[in-house]
Amino acid sequence: MESMNSSKQSPFLGENYEFTLEQSIQNVLAEIREGNLVFSQFMEGFYELIQARADPPLESIWFYSALTFRSRISTMNGDFLDRVATMKILFQTTCSCSAPCGSSKTIALLAPVVYEVYKLISDMLGKDLFSKREKKAMREVKSLVETILGFINLSSCKDSDQNGESLDFNLVTPFVDLISIWTNSNEGLDQFLPLVSSEVRGEFSSGVCDIRRLAGVVIAETFLLKLCLDINSGRSRQDLENDLRIWAVGSITRIKNFYFFETLVRFLLEATLPVMSLLSTEDEALLRKILYDALILVDYSFLNDEKAINLPADHVAFLAVKRLILTHEAIEFYREHGDQNRAISYLNAFSTSLVSSQIIRWVKSQIPSHENVNHPKGSSPKIFLEWLFKAEDHGVRVFDSTISNRRAKLVLDTSKSVSGHPTSEGNSVDDELLFYIDKQGENENGSEEEDRVMDETVNAALVSAAHTMSTTQNGLEKKKRRRMAKKQKKIKFTKYDLVPNSDATELRSAVDDNDTDSDSEVHNPHLDEDSDMKE
Structure with missing residues (x-):
């Protein structure tokens, strides 16, 4: 009752x-x-x-x-x-x-x-x-x-x-x-x-x-x-x-x-x-700069395929494509505005991030097993976009509905020559331009002390990701002077302490002798777009 x-x-x-x-x-x-x-x-x-x-x-x-x-x-x-x-x-x-x-x-x-x-x-x-x-x-x-x-x-x-x-x-x-x-x-x-x-x-x-x-x-x-x-x-x-x-x-x-x-x-x-x-x-430009750095220069662990298992695979893949497009547009934006250090840093960040591997796995999963899929011949966002356009010819759905309407502009952007973007002669690498990789993620139940340590680690582990820039030359003497300079000496980076008082990390690099014909004003020895684009 x-x-x-x-x-x-x-x-x-x-x-x-x-x-x-x-x-x-x-x-x-x-x-x-x-x-x-x-x-x-x-x-x-x-x-x-x-x-x-x-x-x-x-x-x-x-x-x-x-x-x-x-x-x-x-x-x-x-x-x-x-x-x-x-x-x-x-x-x-x-x-x-x-x-x-x-x-x-x-x-x-x-x-x-x-x-x-x-x-x-x-x-x-x-x-x-x-x-x-x-x-x-x-x-x-x-x-x-x-x-x-x-x-x-x-x-x-x-x-x-x-x-x-x-x-x-x-x-x-x-x-x-x-x-x-x-x-x-x-x-x-x-x-x-x-x-x-x-x-x-x-x-x-x-x-x-x-x-x-x-x-x-x-x-x-x-x-x-x-x-x-x-x-x-x-x-x-x-x-x-x-x-x-x-x-x-x-x-x-x-x-x-x-x-x-x-x-x-x-x-x-x-x-x-x-x-x-x-x-x-x-102020809007400052906000854009801050967000570009936070979204491009950091590889967040929660975006890994293993951590995103509850999401549809295509959703994860389409976000990777959006990140690729964002990086490409950011690089072009800073090239046009003369900030070559940032442009190179974004190139380097993309080449070491998991975005490229996510995109490659997605494309391979969409193409029949009997068809051979060549990897992109380079690791820059521009080359990856060109590779994705070719993947569309194999029936791969590369862009979701939110990006499809941008395809024509992206094709036009990637077909442009990157020459003509001025560099600042004598610019030094910006030590404040930082790069951090969130490999482990954060303790799910971290204490305030752990949060403080994490903040200090983020601050200290952010490292300079920029490399050298080729010197701007005008007129017909440009390539000739480059070749002459290459014959005379190699340009090397000296040791650089990434974290003050740290003996664990140093950066050393050298310019590749085989990249003399690059048309890019922003020369990155690890990411030479133009030479990689030649198939």
């Missing part, structure tokens, strides 16, 4: 729960379409839906936190400090409701919090902050962003993604309907996900939303907010660049999220970064 009475008292058993949740959502959306912004009568229903499940659906928490937040902002007067206080309450509400949830769902639920924080930061950066209250609000919002990142860091260590949550990562309710509880009538995905490309937003507007992908976007946007706030801090550019590079590498290493990394790569593949409301053009 007690069991029967319990069943009568709980209307959320079996299919009743899904029906009640869907009906509750539709009732709220109908009120929004009617222009009614009073939702207090729905709050208790969503709270009961949350309490009825050990692991509540994302939609139930999302709508409950939205209704709670809307009831608070209706009484606000627009003061920055009051808005920060309200966002802290929203963050705390979301965190408490998502405590039983898996890693991806917990992080994805923060999307509205990040959206509201972004709007506040945009408003604050758009005006001069003179009063003590306004300056305090800026300090508080910076602290909130760091707190959100800390929570994401902890949530990334959850194991529950490998348990029940991994059975289904899709939302039932269309994502564009979900965000309408947060946005105004004249807003949409462009405003709700402001720091990602239109291409990424388009994936959420059509089809089913993958919670893991949404979590990756949330991490990326919070990560970018932190970088933008630090860049706006007014610190010395050189010190800021070095510190933020090391911080970015350490954060990516700790979080270990495939979709987060992929979102950053796609972010950088945009011609103009979607941060113009937060940064000036000069």
